[in-house]
Amino acid sequence: MFLDAIKQFLRYSQKKSLWVFHVNTGSCNGCDIEILALFSSKYDAERFGIKLVGSPKHADILLVTGPVTTKSRDPLLRAYDMMPKPKAVVSVGVCSLSGGVFAKSYNVLGPVDNFIPVHVYIGGCSAHPNMILEGLLRAAQILCEEEELWSF
Amino acid sequence: MDKNKRFVLPIGPIHIALEEPIQLRLETEGNIVKNVQLKIGYVHRAIEFLLANKDFYQGIIVVERVCGICSHSHPTCFVQALEQIAEIEVPLRARYLRTLIGELERIHSHLLNTAITCEILGFKTLFVRFMNARENIKDLMEGISGHRGNYAFNTIGGVRKDLFEDEIHEVKKSIDSLEPEIFQLIETVLSNSILISRTKGIGVLTYQDAIDLSVVGPVARASGVDLDLRKDVAMPGAAYEFLEFEKVVEKDGDVLSRVKVRLLEMVESFKIIKQILKDLPKGTILTKKFVPIPKGIGISRWEAPRGGLIYYCITDGTDIPYRVKIRAPSFVNIYALNRILINQDVADVTLISGSIDPCFSCMQR
Known part of the structure; x- marks a missing residue:
């Protein structure tokens, strides 16, 4: 009973303070720069309590940009495993959701959802900061409402 | 503990100070870096292989x-090589428009690098102001080309979008309002004693080292190497030969002079943009919609924001290029880290590696 109350409170508070960790798995820089722009003053994601953090161990949300290449697969999986539950994954840009123009390359293993579960997909090449912001807020909603993410 | 014992400090591949994945293995003695190893290949997408399979x-x-940062330089350099093979004369208006986008790209790239340098130094206010100025440039580019990041401006034999008279007027107006703002920021950086004392004498690349490592772009110009492809080589796809500007060369080769070169280059870029907007020649922007490319070899060069970019194309008369070799400027510049990080503080590593403006996705392609 008491634990449930704590859980309810945690769920509620999660919505207003998202900590985000960003992994580049082979992107062309375009989406990464837009993420940088998102956290600077014009788009200012911090007004929603969204913050970029330096370690996956602190993060609620994983932002992934780019198709998964052979060499960046292991760092991606390691970062995902390090994140505490509940966690959600947002894939940014068309390469991370389908491979994009790089799909037929020998070094690209595939889109991100072949390796880790993805909750929000953001299209665009490169994705606009407003779209990334909307995706992050959607991920916050999912993190708050989805029952599966809280069963641990 | 033995004082001379070496400790290997790995930074990366995923690290907060790096936008992109790369691994730096620093061999340190105490607080001093003694040896550097670079591990690249995390964002290798085999672009050259893909190019040999597409038309x-x-x-x-x-x-x-x-x-994603020099997304105008790469296609321009590529089509310039193909135009050389097909012997297409690019219309003068198209050449001017390419140069306009190229210079706007240079300004936004240099603003980004200076912003990141300020952020590494802990100067958050200046970081935010530089990023704000950059957003204005990005909006301008979105207005001209239709996209913030990938402009899709070039095609073989010209450009895809024209600037109308009222658009030129609008661009002129926003350039006039942006110029004093950016000039004031440049003055703030160059007169700030804390910023200067933090960057002076750090990460020195001497003239001889710059020649030996054959670095390009602002890194070379900061070490006194008089190298700017906009002046040095003929670019049949650009209009630099009709425009007046100066090379920016500094002597010291430290982090401060690299920052200085980038800031002063922005001033020159504004000069170029104003000239382009003033006397943009009239005429067509595209010679022919679809051009067959004959058999041949084309080499083209372009001064990207990070330095000289080289494309080497071999075609065999079919729709698909036989081979395209890309030499990106960051690939040459990154090996300067092996020289300039030695005997520096570990605390300065991010500052110095940020000052050569590495673009890992150019480098690893």
């Missing part, structure tokens, strides 16, 4: 995604 017009789209 020329699809190739322009792929080449645009080599790097």
Whole structure:
């Protein structure tokens, strides 16, 4: 009973303070720069309590940009495993959701959802900061409402 | 503990100080870096392989995604090589428009690098102001080309979008309002004693080292190497030969002079943009919609924001290029880290590696 109350409170508070960790798995820089722009003053994601953090161990949300290449697969999986539950994954840009123009390359293993579960997909090449912001807020909603993410 | 014992400090591949994945292995003695190893290849997407499987017009789209920051330089350099093979004369108006986007790209790239340098130094206010100025440039580019990041401006034999008279007027107006803002920021950086004392004498690349490592771009110019492809080579796709500007060369080769070169280059870029907007020649922007490319070899060069970019194309008369070799400027510049990080503080590593403006996705392609 008491634990449930704590859980309810945690769920509620999660919505207003998202900590985000960003992994580049082979992107062309375009989406990464837009993420940088998102956290600077014009788009200012911090007004929603969204913050970029330096370690996956602190993060609620994983932002992934780019198709998964052979060499960046292991760092991606390691970062995902390090994140505490509940966690959600947002894939940014068309390469991370389908491979994009790089799909037929020998070094690209595939889109991100072949390796880790993805909750929000953001299209665009490169994705606009407003779209990334909307995706992050959607991920916050999912993190708050989805029952599966809280069963641990 | 033994004082001379070496400790290997790995930074990366995923690290907060790095936008992109790369691994730096620093061999340190105490607080001093003694040896550096670079491990690259995390964002290798095999662009050259993809180019050999797509036709020329699809190739322009792929080449645009080599790097998200210099996404105008790469396609321009590529189509310039193909125009050389097909012996196409590019209309003068198209050449001017290419140069306009190229210079706007240079300004936004240099603003970004200076912003990141300020952030590494802990100067958050200046970081935010530089990023704000950059957003204005980005909006301008979105207005001209239709996209914030990948402009899709080039095609073989010209450009895809024209600037109308009222658009030129609007661009002129926003350039006039942006110029004093950016000049004031430049003055703030160059007169700030804390910023200067933090960057002076750090990460020195001597003239001889710059020649030996054959570095390019602002890194070379900061070490006194008089190298700027806009002046040095003929670019049949650009209009630099009709425009007046100066090379920016500094002597010291430290972090401060690299920052200085980038800031003063922005001033020159504003000069170029104003000239372009003033006397943009009239005429067509595209010679022919679809051009067959004959058999041949084309080499083209372009001064990207990070330095000289080289494309080497071999075609065999079919729709698909036989081989395209890309030499990106960051690939040459990154090996300067092996020289300039030695005997520096570990605390300065991010500052110094940020000062050569590395673009890992250009480098690893």
